[in-house]
Amino acid sequence: MNILITAANSALAYKLKNQLNSDDVVMGDHMDLPDFMLKPGKMIRLPDPKSVSYTHEMLTLCLDMGIEAIYLFREPETQLLLKAETLFNEYNIKILTKVNEL
Structure with a gap:
């Protein structure tokens, strides 16, 4: 099961990644990330929530x-x-928040 964790530059996101202990976890963030973090392939740049088409951009990304x-x-x-x-x-994409999962 492929899992996306947002806020890739936060400690809570890494804590969750370690708890999940899976190779199918992708970290992502819409905030600036250094290029060296994006190159290994397990971290991606996410759409900005300020975009009017944010929901559709995220759905497309998840499907892709x-x-x-x-x-x-x-x-x-x-x-x-x-x-x-x-x-x-x-x-069949579940949306989970930090509150109900940590």
């Missing part, structure tokens, strides 16, 4: 990467994606 679960750590992305939870569920 075969993501089945998203762990959200930042409030703006959480608010937007929880509003679209039904849409993500139609594609």
Whole structure:
């Protein structure tokens, strides 16, 4: 199962990654990440929640990467994606927040 964890530059995200202990975890962030962090392939740049098409950009990214679960750590992305939870569920993508999983 491919899992996406947002807020890749936060300690909580790394804590969750270690708890999941899976090779199928991809870390991502919409905030600036140094290029050396993006090159290994297990960290990606996510769409910015300020974008008017953020929800669709995230859905497309998840479908392209075969993501089945998203762990959200930042409030703006959480608010937007929880509003679209039904849409993500139609594609069998679970939206999980830091509150209900840590």
